Structures are given as C-alpha cells and as structure tokens.
Amino acid sequence: MIAQPTQKNSTPTGASTPEAALVAAAKAGSEAAVRELIRRMNPRLFRIARGIVASDAEAEDVVQESYLKAFTQLDKFRGEAHFSTWLTRIAVNTARM
Helix, strand or coil, X not given: CCCCCCCCCECCCCCECCHHHHHHHHHCCCHHXXXXXXXXXXXXXXXXXXXXXXXXXXXXXXXXXXXXXXXXXXXXXXXXXXXXXXXXXXXXXXXXX
C-alpha cells in the first residue's frame, strides 16, 4: 500500500478548510481567509516570480502586486479554475511585465 501525503490545510482557527471555502469567505470580506490564502500561496508565487525576474526584491514586488491585483478583482474570479491557478497566472503575467 502506498502512503498518501498529508496536507495541512488549517485556518487560523485550526479547522481544515478547502481553498474554495477560503475564497468564498474572502469574497464575503473575511480578513482571516485572505491571510490564509496568502500564507498558502506565498512560497509558490515567490518561487515562480523569482524564476522570471532578476532578483529577490523584484520577486517580492511581483508577489505583492499580484495579491493587490487579485484581491481587488476577487469578485471577477469565476471559480472555473482553482484560485491558486488563477493567482499563479496573475503572478506570471505581472512578472513578465
């Protein structure tokens, strides 16, 4: 039997919450949900941005700008893809600019 990797998907209260529920809560104005989404996505976005831009400082700027773009336009996220996919695409486009 192959062991399945475990995922730690905890919210600030410690309960397990899938990404879609966090996005719904963020759309409803939950700052805790926004913080949790950022916490989950930071390593991935930084790694992707750093692969495109020339320095860590630029990558940090890309990540911050990507969050600003995403969370100010969160009402336009239709949920046809995972939030992480949508946010990653924003980061890639931002880094390329």
